[in-house]
Amino acid sequence: MGTGTTRRQPTLDEVAARAGVSRSAASRVLNKAPHVSRATRDAVERAIKELGYLPNRTARALATRQTGIVALAISHDDPELFADPFFGQVIVGVSSALEETDLHLLLCLASSGRGRSRLTNLLNTRGVDGIMLMALHGDDPLTHIVRRAGLPAVYGGKPLHFKPQWYVDSDNLGGARLATEHLLGLGRTRIVTITGELGTEAGAARCRGYREAMIMAGLTPYGVAEGDFTEASGAAAMRSLLDEHPDLDAVFAASDNMAAGALRVLSEAGRSVPADVAVVGFDDLAIAERTDPPLTTVHQSIQSLGKEMTRVLLELIAGRETASLILPTRLVLRGSA
Amino acid sequence: MGTGTTRRQPTLDEVAARAGVSRSAASRVLNKAPHVSRATRDAVERAIKELGYLPNRTARALATRQTGIVALAISHDDPELFADPFFGQVIVGVSSALEETDLHLLLCLASSGRGRSRLTNLLNTRGVDGIMLMALHGDDPLTHIVRRAGLPAVYGGKPLHFKPQWYVDSDNLGGARLATEHLLGLGRTRIVTITGELGTEAGAARCRGYREAMIMAGLTPYGVAEGDFTEASGAAAMRSLLDEHPDLDAVFAASDNMAAGALRVLSEAGRSVPADVAVVGFDDLAIAERTDPPLTTVHQSIQSLGKEMTRVLLELIAGRETASLILPTRLVLRGSA
DNA sequence: GACGATCCTGGAACCGCTTCCAGCCTGTCG
DNA sequence: CGACAGGCTGGAAGCGGTTCCAGGATCGTC
Numbered sequence: 244m245g246t247g248t249t250r251r252q253p254t255l256d257e258v259a260a261r262a263g264v265s266r267s268a269a270s271r272v273l274n275k276a277p278h279v280s281r282a283t284r285d286a287v288e289r290a291i292k293e294l295g296y297l298p299n300r301t302a303r304a305l306a307t308r309q310t311g312i313v314a315l316a317i318s319h320d321d322p323e324l325f326a327d328p329f330f331g332q333v334i335v336g337v338s339s340a341l342e343e344t345d346l347h348l349l350l351c352l353a354s355s356g357r358g359r360s361r362l363t364n365l366l367n368t369r370g371v372d373g374i375m376l377m378a379l380h381g382d383d384p385l386t387h388i389v390r391r392a393g394l395p396a397v398y399g400g401k402p403l404h405f406k407p408q409w410y411v412d413s414d415n416l417g418g419a420r421l422a423t424e425h426l427l428g429l430g431r432t433r434i435v436t437i438t439g440e441l442g443t444e445a446g447a448a449r450c451r452g453y454r455e456a457m458i459m460a461g462l463t464p465y466g467v468a469e470g471d472f473t474e475a476s477g478a479a480a481m482r483s484l485l486d487e488h489p490d491l492d493a494v495f496a497a498s499d500n501m502a503a504g505a506l507r508v509l510s511e512a513g514r515s516v517p518a519d520v521a522v523v524g525f526d527d528l529a530i531a532e533r534t535d536p537p538l539t540t541v542h543q544s545i546q547s548l549g550k551e552m553t554r555v556l557l558e559l560i561a562g563r564e565t566a567s568l569i570l571p572t573r574l575v576l577r578g579s580a
Numbered sequence: 581m582g583t584g585t586t587r588r589q590p591t592l593d594e595v596a597a598r599a600g601v602s603r604s605a606a607s608r609v610l611n612k613a614p615h616v617s618r619a620t621r622d623a624v625e626r627a628i629k630e631l632g633y634l635p636n637r638t639a640r641a642l643a644t645r646q647t648g649i650v651a652l653a654i655s656h657d658d659p660e661l662f663a664d665p666f667f668g669q670v671i672v673g674v675s676s677a678l679e680e681t682d683l684h685l686l687l688c689l690a691s692s693g694r695g696r697s698r699l700t701n702l703l704n705t706r707g708v709d710g711i712m713l714m715a716l717h718g719d720d721p722l723t724h725i726v727r728r729a730g731l732p733a734v735y736g737g738k739p740l741h742f743k744p745q746w747y748v749d750s751d752n753l754g755g756a757r758l759a760t761e762h763l764l765g766l767g768r769t770r771i772v773t774i775t776g777e778l779g780t781e782a783g784a785a786r787c788r789g790y791r792e793a794m795i796m797a798g799l800t801p802y803g804v805a806e807g808d809f810t811e812a813s814g815a816a817a818m819r820s821l822l823d824e825h826p827d828l829d830a831v832f833a834a835s836d837n838m839a840a841g842a843l844r845v846l847s848e849a850g851r852s853v854p855a856d857v858a859v860v861g862f863d864d865l866a867i868a869e870r871t872d873p874p875l876t877t878v879h880q881s882i883q884s885l886g887k888e889m890t891r892v893l894l895e896l897i898a899g900r901e902t903a904s905l906i907l908p909t910r911l912v913l914r915g916s917a
Numbered sequence: 918g919a920c921g922a923t924c925c926t927g928g929a930a931c932c933g934c935t936t937c938c939a940g941c942c943t944g945t946c947g
Numbered sequence: 948c949g950a951c952a953g954g955c956t957g958g959a960a961g962c963g964g965t966t967c968c969a970g971g972a973t974c975g976t977c
Contacts, residue, residue, distance in 0.1 A: 252706070254933055265957040270935060278955055300705040301641045302933030305962050310638060311707075312649075312686070325672050328665050335662050338689040347702060349649070350687045352675040365684060368637040369589070370648075591963055602927040607965060615925055639963030642932050 253294040262290035273298060313341070313556060314371040316351040316362055318385050325352055328528070329545055333377065333399065336549025344557065346372070353385065366392040373556045375399060395559035397552045401444045409559065411551045411568045415445050418541040418572030419452025422495050422523040425539070425574055427460050431493035431521055435466030437480040437505060439497040446472070449497040449525060466491060470501045477501025481508040492520055493580070499524040499531045499540055506534050506579070521580035536578030543572045590631040599627035610635060650678070650893060651711040653688040653699055655722050662689055665865065666882055670714065670736065673886025681894065683709070690722065703729040710893045712736060732896035734889045740781045746896065748888045748905045752782050755878040755909030756789025759832050759860040762876070762911055764797050768830035768858055772803035774817040774842060776834040783809070786834040786862060803828060807838045814838025818845040829857055830917070836861040836868045836877055843871050843916070858917035873915030880909045 259269040264283055271279045272287040290296070304310045315337055317325060334350070341348055349371055353362045365371060366388060373395035379385060379402040386405055389396045398410035426434050436453040439446030450467065457464050466488045470476035477496055481504060484491060494509075496502035502524030506516060514520045516536055524531055524540035531538040551568050558565035596606040601620055608616045609624040627633070641647045652674055654662060671687070678685055686708055690699045702708060703725060710732035716722060716739040723742055726733045735747035763771050773790040776783030787804065794801050803825045807813035814833055818841060821828060831846075833839035839861030843853060851857045853873055861868055861877035868875040888905050895902035 252704070255935095256933080266934080267936075267957060267959095268955085271955095274935080276936095280955060283955080297701065297704050299933055300702075300707040301638060301647060302962090303935080304638045305642050305964085306933080306935040308962075325668050327668065331662050331664065331668055334687065335689065338687075338695070342692065342694050342698070345698075347698070347707070348687050350671065350675075350685050352672065355679065357679050358675070361679070361682075361684070364634065365637075367589070367634050370637040370684070592965095593963080603964085604927060604929095604966075605925085608925095611965080613966095615923095617925060620925080636963050639932090640965080642934090642963080643965040645932075 252299065253296045255296070255298065258287065258290045258294055258296045261294060262286040308369070310370060310372050311345055312347050312349050312371045313553075313560075314349040314351055314362075314365065314374040316353050316374055316376050316385065318353045318359070318376065318379050318383055321354065325354075330377075332545035333549035333552075336546035336551075337375070337553045338549075339546070340550045340553035340557070346557075359385065363388050366394055369394075373397075373560045375552045375556055395556055397556045397559065399548055399552050403442065403444045403447065407567075409555055409565070409567050411548055411555060411570065412444075413543040413548060414569050414572045415448035416452045416455075417569075418525060418543065419449040419495065419497070420456045421452075421572065421574050422525065422541050423453045423456035424460075426493040426495060426521055426523060426580060427456065427462075429493070429521055429580065432462060433465050433488065433491045434462075434493040434495060435468070435484045435488060435491045436464070437477055437484070437494060437496040437501050438467060438469045439472045439501070441469055446497060453495050470497070470504075472498040472500060474500045474504040474507075477504030478508045479504075481505035485509075485512055485514075494520060494522045496522065496524050499526045499528045499538060502538055502540065502579075503530055503534050506536075506538070510535075517578065517580050523574075523580045527575055531575070531577065534579070539577045539580040540575055541572050542575045544570065589636065590633045592633070592635065595624065595627045595631055595633045598631060599623040645706070647707060647709050648682055649684050649686050649708045650890075650897070651686045651688055651699075651702065651708040653690050653711055653713050653722070655690045655696070655713065655716050655720055658691065662691075667714075669882035670886040670889075673883035673888075674712070674890045675886075676883070677887045677890035677894070683894075696722065700725050703731055706731075710734075710897045712889045712893055732893055734893045734896065736885055736889050738781045740779065740784065744904075746892055746902070746904050748885055748892060748907065749781075750880040750885060750907050751909045752785035753789045753792075755862060755880065756786040756832065756834070757793045758789075758909065758911050759862065759878050760790045760793035761797075763830040763832060763858055763860060763917060764793065764799075766830070766858055766917065769799060770802050770825065770828045771799075771830040771832060772805070772821045772825060772828045773801070774814055774821070774831065774833040774838050775804060775806045776809045776838070778806055783834060790832050807834070807841075809835045809837060811837045811841040811844075814841030815845045816841075818842035822846075822849055822851075831857060831859045833859065833861050836863045836865045836875060839875055839877065839916075840867055840871050843875070847872075854915065854917050860911075860917045864912055868912075868914065871916070876914045876917040877912055878909050879912045881907065 255269050256266055259266040262269060263286060268283050269287050272284050317330060337348060351362045353359045374389060375397050377399040398407040401410050401412050436450060438450040441447050441450060454464050466484050468480035468484050470480045477500060494505055496505050502522055506522060509516055509520055516522055524538045527540045527542035531540045547570055555565050592606050593603055596603040599606060601624060605620050606624050609621050654667060674685060688699045690696045711726060712734050714736040735744040738747050738749050775787040778784050778787060791801050803821050805817035805821050807817045814837060831842055833842050839859055843859060846853055846857055853859055861875045864877045864879035868877045884907055892902050
């Protein structure tokens with residue numbers, strides 16, 4: 244800026260004039276519309292090249308009522324949470340899916356009230372063609388706003404208490420079942436679980452998966468303590484579980500971070516892993532490779548989540564049929580179980 | 581979408597009609613322009629409220645030639661790198677600064693050629709009002725494109741080989757000097773450094789800081805090994821340094837991740853930290869609190885970096901005077917030195 | 918009471934593109 | 948040879964705002 248010669252971009256009118264055709268003809272060439280003769284096309288294309296013409300995004304958006312922008316909204320009370328690599332992964336996935344289109348990504352951290360109202364305004368002023376929502380807790384007012392705005396919307400991770408028409412989620416239930424079944428397969432029976440926040444769908448589903456697996460094996464859930472997905476909460480939960488059930492022989496933690504906390508507490512308590520207590524986590528974050536012993540865990544691909552959300556959103560925007568998706572999870576065997 | 585009643589948003593014309601004034605009058609009220617009577621203002625404001633009117637973003641953008649969007653472009657060959665919490669922090673900072681404005685954030689991962697050309701197109705079609713650039717390596721063609729587009733631009737972290745007019749950076753040089761001086765103050769003299777990629781400004785500056793501090797203390801740099809900021813590279817560098825200089829008594833690693841790698845290798849080699857070897861890192865990431873022993877490191881606030889970049893960009897967009905910035909770093913003492 | 922100066926006002930142009938539509942030209946068929 | 952069905956074309960009306968400008972109303976002043 245500042246000193247730049249910022250020569251005004253040529254307009255479509257100038258292109259048309261140079262090519263000796265009307266503006267509408269030029270526009271047709273630009274949009275590869277039918278009913279344009281070879282001669283016209285060539286002339287316009289040459290003029291475009293010579294002038295270095297590029298269509299003005301905003302003008303086109305106004306005429307077509309399509310902004311060429313999709314939003315990714317992350318709604319959470321704590322903006323710091325966004326620093327979690329989780330969202331970075333989502334964004335990488337979203338970007339890769341967007342790469343093949345002409346759409347761009349608008350990122351909204353709707354944590355504060357101000358952030359929410361900015362997002363609301365963006366939706367209501369039709370500032371984006373569609374929106375992806377993540378990390379909604381419970382009955383986030385955002386869901387209403389989105390619905391009222393009547394905009395294509397895809398949810399990442401089912402919100403609790405509300406089944407959106409379109410969402411993409413990891414198979415939390417299946418993953419938790421997988422983990423628990425693996426522990427059962429190892430001959431463990433006194434298996435406890437450290438859950439994530441039960442106020443989130445992921446937290447609840449992973450807990451349900453554990454319960455179902457136990458029951459299917461003819462056992463009853465042996466011990467349940469609620470955490471909030473963080474390492475500290477995992478440690479605390481582990482302590483209370485050891486207290487209540489000193490003879491436990493396996494732990495399924497609903498996140499790697501909590502599993503890491505649990506490992507720490509177990510080692511302090513003199514239990515050896517996996518000999519005395521087998522531990523399985525969930526997420527397969529980088530930390531899972533660095534714990535001692537390395538953590539057996541349930542892998543979910545966050546990038547795929549972002550990619551698939553985007554794919555569904557694109558279909559929606561294009562007005563095509565599409566459907567929600569549950570992404571598979573799989574067990575990654577390392578040393579802890 | 582789909583079933584939504586998506587009732588068309590009212591337009592300014594409808595507001596004007598309802599208020600019984602002209603569209604221009606209504607527009608004036610909307611923009612708090614002078615020369616509008618009390619009566620007109622009231623009537624228009626009432627009509628706006630009754631109709632639930634919201635100005636159309638795109639139309640306004642076309643008329644004012646201001647999109648209300650700023651871009652954050654992250655240019656790096658490896659899109660995975662974006663999953664690093666670093667960028668999450670930047671984004672949190674940027675968002676917080678944007679929160680008080682009417683601007684929104686467009687995120688561009690310009691890693692692939694396709695990503696770059698999309699970004700180029702975005703700039704040339706005036707799809708954004710300004711841009712912040714990060715993680716440019718060497719002579720990224722992006723810098724030319726940005727300059728030619730004549731758009732307000734701010735760089736995060738000085739690129740090497742090119743001094744942008746506006747940038748915000750952490751005080752890498754000062755921080756590295758601080759770290760080295762701390763080690764010197766501890767009485768260590770056989771201090772080695774594990775550098776980041778010397779092809780980046782941060783890597784080079786941190787190495788220079790180490791050198792300068794050593795020289796100012798009347799010493800010569802004792803040992804230098806280049807890493808690439810990752811833990812694995814830190815471990816490798818540490819091994820080769822131990823090999824060359826078995827009697828080293830301190831290490832300054834240019835990143836916490838590399839310091840973590842170094843700590844691992846030192847412990848394998850039977851050196852105790854900080855007794856035998858003192859270690860200082862750089863960045864003050866979460867990992868610094870979890871190493872054994874906890875890592876003494878140079879703190880830089882990435883959020884501030886994002887926030888300040890945004891502040892400078894906003895000034896630029898507003899056409900006000902502004903200046904580049906170097907953000908201070910400080911030493912955080914923990915167990916390793 | 919006449920006269921600017923000042924404040925408001927609505928009309929109209931404009932931002933740059935898409936798209937509908939009427940009209941032209943051509944070619945084909947009966 | 949006349950009628951008709953196309954394919955192409957440019958004019959014009961949009962998309963929904965902002966902003967310039969000329970003119971009318973209002974005011975205070977001499």
